[in-house]
Amino acid sequence: MGPSGITVSFILDPDVLRLTTTILFSPVNAEELFNLRHAMARNVIERIFGILKRRFRILVCPPEVDMVWQARLPAALAAIHNFI
Amino acid sequence: MLVFFSSPPFYTENVRLPNADTPLSPKIRNNPKFFPFFKDVVGTMDGTHLNCNVTAEERQTARDYKGTITQNCLAACDFDMRFQYIFSGWDGSTSDSTMFHDACLTDLFVLGGKYYLADAGFPTCESLLIPFRGPRYHLAEWGRAELR
Numbered sequence: 001m002g003p004s005g006i007t008v009s010f011i012l013d014p015d016v017l018r019l020t021t022t023i024l025f026s027p028v029n030a031e032e033l034f035n036l037r038h039a040m041a042r043n044v045i046e047r048i049f050g051i052l053k054r055r056f057r058i059l060v061c062p063p064e065v066d067m068v069w070q071a072r073l074p075a076a077l078a079a080i081h082n083f084i
Numbered sequence: 085m086l087v088f089f090s091s092p093p094f095y096t097e098n099v100r101l102p103n104a105d106t107p108l109s110p111k112i113r114n115n116p117k118f119f120p121f122f123k124d125v126v127g128t129m130d131g132t133h134l135n136c137n138v139t140a141e142e143r144q145t146a147r148d149y150k151g152t153i154t155q156n157c158l159a160a161c162d163f164d165m166r167f168q169y170i171f172s173g174w175d176g177s178t179s180d181s182t183m184f185h186d187a188c189l190t191d192l193f194v195l196g197g198k199y200y201l202a203d204a205g206f207p208t209c210e211s212l213l214i215p216f217r218g219p220r221y222h223l224a225e226w227g228r229a230e231l232r
Contacts, residue, residue: 071172074159078098
């Protein structure tokens with residue numbers, strides 16, 4: 001039995017869990033719905049940063065060269081990313 | 085090598101801003117959740133931090149909000165995961181809106197009536213569409229917080 005008298009197996013039941021998440025995650029007004037859609041459309045840029053950093057490890061472990069060259073690195077790698 | 089990849093013609097050939105007759109991305113057009121509402125969108129924009137090695141004098145300005153030494157990089161991409169614009173070399177302590185402002189002054193040009201999707205760190209202006217600030221935002225995280 002859980003603290004509030006509900007059995008734990010009831011809380012962990014997949015259907016109940018799914019229902020709970022659906023209720024909690026769904027937007028309740030127009031502004032929240034807009035923000036949800038906005039975030040859904042915007043996740044592409046977060047993904048592309050992930051790809052760039054996974055693909056070119058030089059962005060994670062930077063070279064010890066002058067900052068002028070390091071600043072040009074992302075631009076060059078973005079061009080290579082688009083080329084590939 | 086670096087000069088070749090980050091300068092014309094290779095760079096301008098591969099990383100370029102959309103022009104007036106670039107069609108709307110099929111990812112937006114074919115999705116009824118997005119289409120009539122985001123019909124003038126050309127891409128998304130965000131800033132990211134990339135680790136860098138700087139001299140001791142520059143280290144204070146290069147320290148970002150997480151405490152690591154980074155350079156800040158503003159990027160715009162379209163919905164087919166191709167970069168449209170990249171603006172790098174700012175110190176890690178710079179905010180996204182400062183970078184955007186400087187990029188607008190330098191070479192970022194957004195077509196009239198079109199806009200990018202950006203997050204809440206960016207300024208409100210005609211060429212950016214940012215989310216509402218008051219309401220709950222990352223609903224999945226709110227949901228997890230309430231479950232706890």
